[in-house]
Amino acid sequence: MAAIQQVNGDYYGSKETVTEALLYVKKRSEDKAAIKNILGVADKELSFYNDAIHYYKEAANEFKDPIYKLNPLSNIAAVYIQQKKYDNAIILLESLLSKKLLKEKGQEIREARLLDNLGYAYFKNGKDEKGFRLMKDALQTRIEFKDTYGSIESYLHLADYYAKKDIEKSDENALAAYNTSTKLNSVDERLEALQILISNNHKNQASKYVQRYFTLNDSLIKVRNNFKNKFAKIKYDAKKEKDENVKLRLEKAENELSLQKATYLRIVFVIIFIFLVILIAILIRYYKNKNKAIEFKTSYNTEARIAKQIHDELANDVYHVIAFAESQTLSHENTKENLLQKLDDIYGRVRGISKENNKIDTGINFTSTIKEMLSTYNTSERNIMITNLDDINWELIDDTKKVTISRILQELMVNMKKHSMAKLVVIKFENDPKSILINYTDNGKGSEKTKMVKNGLKNMESRIQAVKGTIDFETEPDKGFRAKISIPK
Incomplete structure (x- = not known):
């Protein structure tokens, strides 16, 4: 099986x-x-x-x-x-x-x-x-x-x-792989062959191969999802039949026992049946949501991070403003201005949190959005350098991966700001036929790898796993922090 x-x-x-x-x-x-x-x-x-x-x-x-x-x-x-x-x-x-x-x-x-x-x-x-x-x-x-x-x-x-x-020979071998895998109905290898043909940048053939790739990939996802649902149903039906057989045996036993024992068995059966119904319901829900497990975890971590940020950065300030308003005479002009200044400060930080977690523009303004987000962490004492961002053809990257890249960069910036005290941050983008590579380096205080703050890093790992990418961290005390990220196209 x-x-x-x-x-x-x-x-x-x-x-x-x-x-x-x-x-x-x-x-x-x-x-x-x-x-x-x-x-x-x-x-x-x-x-x-x-x-x-x-x-x-x-x-x-x-x-x-x-x-x-x-x-x-x-x-x-x-x-x-x-x-x-x-x-x-x-x-x-x-x-x-x-x-x-x-x-x-x-x-x-x-x-x-x-x-x-x-x-x-x-x-x-x-x-x-x-x-x-x-x-x-x-x-x-x-x-x-x-x-x-x-x-x-x-x-x-x-x-x-x-x-x-030799692009011509590369195409020749990729087409041989494509044709052979088509005869053997080996879909994953067909997709790999099409990826190579697309990456070889044929002006006349590219659109044809891209269309084939997306058609084949969509069909594969649909077939595999149907299989998962069908498999889950078969297991469910088999378990249901087994449960019904148990029920029949219990009913037969009830007819042979005394009224008192039969009543006891009915109670036991009801408890077992309720338990099985709950268990089956959990199993059905599990199979339906299995493919979204990593995405859910990422979403949960993000919500937890936002909640902690609101609690740590705003809750105490709001409490102090309330106490200030209760203890002061608001009719005085200086008091009123002081209160308004405090409220304006809280409002500004709320907007900052909102901006960190708002919807990301994945269209033609994607690179501009990334640069704008990263520039907010530039200060008179800290320099953020970005290289090769515009060298990547972002139009070929799907929106999910763009959102993932934006959120990962945001997590790295937040991590740097909270823990690193770096003066210089360099983010270098690289491009190969199959992946987008992001190399992050800062000259912050670093730490022992075993003592790294895990919450933000775990959130990044969850996001990257959701798009089948990889991330490696390197850090030592007083030697900065480095991260190597690879995301498949």
Whole structure:
């Protein structure tokens, strides 16, 4: 069931289902290894890379057969590549390829997969020639042994390799990946191929590929959402049937017992039934809102932050104004002016909080809005520098990600203002075919990483996870604060 859910993109549901299977594992380590590997795949697809590596390592330890150990270990190498830890991936892949069992007949396809990932890691690590040779050899092996599905990954890697060297060859490989994945009905790989074709900036073809991408992506989301609802209904119907069978057995028992015992059983049944109804209602609500869990958490954290800001910054001042008004004679001009000044100050801070959390303009004025927001933190003692913001084609970025970027920058500014005491803040935007990269640096007082203030940082992490991005923090006492943010396009 968990494997079927993964095929249909329901990775949260897959984790929940396969965790239930652990209750039935006795002594067979192969069963536990398979479960751990499924958990690793789910976390990898959800971008929880450290958790994925943890499960893959446990799966490798559980497998007794050396050939089966290769699967989770090669999966770890793939995660390292996703994390851009290319040196780690190269060391692990070369270690796996040195094993004698890969030289045995029948292991050619598995060896080709490892070679392709090794070549891609070398290419990403700056060793283009060596990486290209390994990726090319892997593709030839896959073609020779009719590993059609595996060839898709080879074509995608080669398309990425050629992207900055030979656009025509990059397109050729991306189209090969697109056509093969279309024949095999592999939607995720088709989307990856279209992303490469779009990023190659064809004047005549771009609109066609963009339209295909959005049509295919919308269709995929709809199909997967329908699957999740259908799966939840099947589980619900099965549980309902089981509950009805329990009810029938209880009714039969009531007819055989005395009136007193029957009354007792009815009471017990009513309690059980109410509990089951509540439980089923919770389950239905859970499945409906599962995909919005991260967004809800982000919204909750934002509301909590606003509430704390209002309490910390305004509540005491309002109380003091009330006390002032009650204790002073307001007919005196100086007293009246003093009261009005206090109220005006509170009003100004309310407007500031409102402005921090109001609706963000994601249209043509998006960059101007970002610059205006960041400029409010400029002072005579603090300089905010922004670079490359206008170099990114924001029209291709969806509104949700624009809002996320704006809110993250706002959180960084608030964090800096409250805790850093920085004199200089540099925010640098970078652009690659798949992601928007934001490098934040300040020369504030910093702190030990284990003692960092977590509330604002957790809120940022939740926002970034909601759009499948990543964020890494670096800080040391008296050495400032740095953050590296990557958001997929």
